[in-house]
Amino acid sequence: MNAKEYNVLELFSGIGGMHLALKELGINYKIVAAMEINDMANRIYRHNFPSTNLMQKNIEGITVKQIQKLDPNMILMSPPCQPFTRAGLKQDVEDKRCMPLLHLLKLLPELTSVQYILLENVVGFEKSEARDQLVETLRSAGFKVQEYHLCPSQFNIPNKRPRYYLLAKRPGEAADFLQTGLQSQFPVDVLKDGDLLSQVHKKVLEKTEDAGKCFKIKEILEENPTSNNYLTFKHLKFFMEFDLVGKESRLSGCFTKSYKRYFLGTGSIFLEKFDGLSEIDTSQPDYHTTLTDKLAPRFFTTREILRLMCFPEWYKMPSEVTEKQAAAVLGNSINVHVVALLIGLLIN
Structure with a gap:
């Protein structure tokens, strides 16, 4: 899809959904490190990706020098969602589980090698103070930002899992985003023959007799x-x-x-x-x-x-x-196919 090599730092890596999305997309990538504090998630990740540099680490403890040594040009992350949910009392930046994300925001201006960022979270994150700080930090650091609300059912997959996604890239690294503001539709027609992302979507379409509907x-x-x-x-x-x-x-x-x-x-x-x-x-x-x-x-x-x-x-x-x-652990994970399409959109 793209000849460029992507050195990916996978943060809040969970059971490896982001890693799988990269693999599905078929780009030239290397996971320079995956970081996750949860022991069960790490056991599952290591079982499926035994050669990956997996660190059981509290992201609040990571430093700029440690990240610079890894030299990533892409960061993929799915921070804890509890600070932004009703069950988690929507404490936002006051929730200690939000601290790792806020810590990353302090480091971001110095991470000049990072060209691409994708963040996934629950619907509702877009109304949070954490989101406002994230977007302000990214734009101040020179990134262009696009936000989405998307659900797997929009891509012929019979499952409700609406999620917030943020894409960010530095100017000149790929084509500019075509839209502004929070979008609820994917900007590329993945059903269109010949489009690069439609090739990724083909295996989903193989399961349905009607391209306009979810498979059964x-x-x-x-x-x-x-x-x-x-x-x-x-x-x-x-x-x-x-x-x-x-x-x-x-x-x-x-x-x-x-x-x-x-x-x-x-x-x-x-x-x-x-x-x-x-x-x-x-x-x-x-x-x-x-x-x-x-x-x-x-x-x-x-x-x-x-x-x-x-x-x-x-x-x-x-x-x-x-x-x-x-x-x-699956309840805390991502839809691999949706994220694969979004990474493709980010870099293509």
């Missing part, structure tokens, strides 16, 4: 899901309030780190016999007893969630990681 949930299903993913009577008290989907559905809910621990608002429940839903009479006091037989409700498996978030098939969780632990 049946495309990501495992044939023999493990029995511990199936729901039992004790889980079904608020069954009709769950986000219920079947094989023919074209959308699933956003999977959060609480999926498989809580039910409401944490992600979709899959019904293997979705057509039987119309046969359930919720007016009967014992209707729960017929649910498991008629509908076979279950959680999505780890592999199915990985597929919805566009992780490749070769990507694996270590054998000791449980389904709940996998759900937790």
